[in-house]
Amino acid sequence: RKEVEQDPGPFNVPEGATVAFNCTYSNSASQSFFWYRQDCRKEPKLLMSVYSSGNEDGRFTAQLNRASQYISLLIRDSKLSDSATYLCVVRGTGNQFYFGTGTSLTVIP
Amino acid sequence: DVKVTQSSRYLVKRTGEKVFLECVQDMDHENMFWYRQDPGLGLRLIYFSYDVKMKEKGDIPEGYSVSREKKERFSLILESASTNQTSMYLCASGTGTGNIIRGGYTFGSGTRLTVV
Numbered sequence: 001r002k003e004v005e006q007d008p009g010p011f012n013v014p015e016g017a018t019v020a021f022n023c024t025y026s027n028s029a030s031q032s033f034f035w036y037r038q039d040c041r042k043e044p045k046l047l048m049s050v051y052s053s054g055n056e057d058g059r060f061t062a063q064l065n066r067a068s069q070y071i072s073l074l075i076r077d078s079k080l081s082d083s084a085t086y087l088c089v090v091r092g093t094g095n096q097f098y099f100g101t102g103t104s105l106t107v108i109p
Numbered sequence: 110d111v112k113v114t115q116s117s118r119y120l121v122k123r124t125g126e127k128v129f130l131e132c133v134q135d136m137d138h139e140n141m142f143w144y145r146q147d148p149g150l151g152l153r154l155i156y157f158s159y160d161v162k163m164k165e166k167g168d169i170p171e172g173y174s175v176s177r178e179k180k181e182r183f184s185l186i187l188e189s190a191s192t193n194q195t196s197m198y199l200c201a202s203g204t205g206t207g208n209i210i211r212g213g214y215t216f217g218s219g220t221r222l223t224v225v
Contacts, residue, residue: 031171034213036213042218042219043150043199043216043218043219044199044214044216045170045216046212046213046214046215049212049213087151087152089213096154096167097142097154097214099144099151099152100151101149101151102151
């Protein structure tokens with residue numbers, strides 16, 4: 001079983017829509033959780049960390065559900081510039097980070 | 110902002126060549142990582158280092174070695190390049206104490222290596 005699993009999509013949504021991605025992880029002792037964004041042919045960049053109580057950064061909301069071992073990312077009022085691949089990242093008990101394969105989002109005018 | 114610089118953006122090498130990929134970070138991070146990224150497989154960890162002269166194998170170390178002689182520089186070496194090592198290679202660094210990362214990574218812009 002993979003450490004981190006994501007729905008690869010693609011998600012095609014109209015501008016202004018709300019879209020949510022989920023990601024599941026297999027190690028219940030995982031320590032830290034992140035969402036990264038990767039544009040085509042570019043490196044991944046940290047979008048936001050995910051905290052136990054949930055956290056928000058503008059139009060982006062991240063949630064962690066330890067009991068069910070998943071994290072989620074909600075994007076409200078989607079913009080064309082949100083089109084990218086979103087990577088779920090989980091740090092295990094050591095120094096190892098595990099990346100999901102990414103969820104592709106295209107926001108359509 | 111922390112900067113992670115990879116020496117080459119695109120590289121074409123022949124099968125059997127020895128290949129060096131260089132990565133330099135300017136924020137005094139203890140931890141550095143080499144990943145490869147392939148379609149459908151995501152990022153896979155090759156090697157990482159949490160201190161000078163320290164190295165740890167990741168998930169797919171076969172066919173690779175690394176060198177960390179200075180804190181800011183982490184080199185990935187393909188001893189004898191093969192076509193199945195054609196990939197995007199990403200270096201990353203992160204801060205932490207001992208071997209525990211705090212926060213996320215910062216990635217370099219990647220090296221797209223083609224082995225022919």
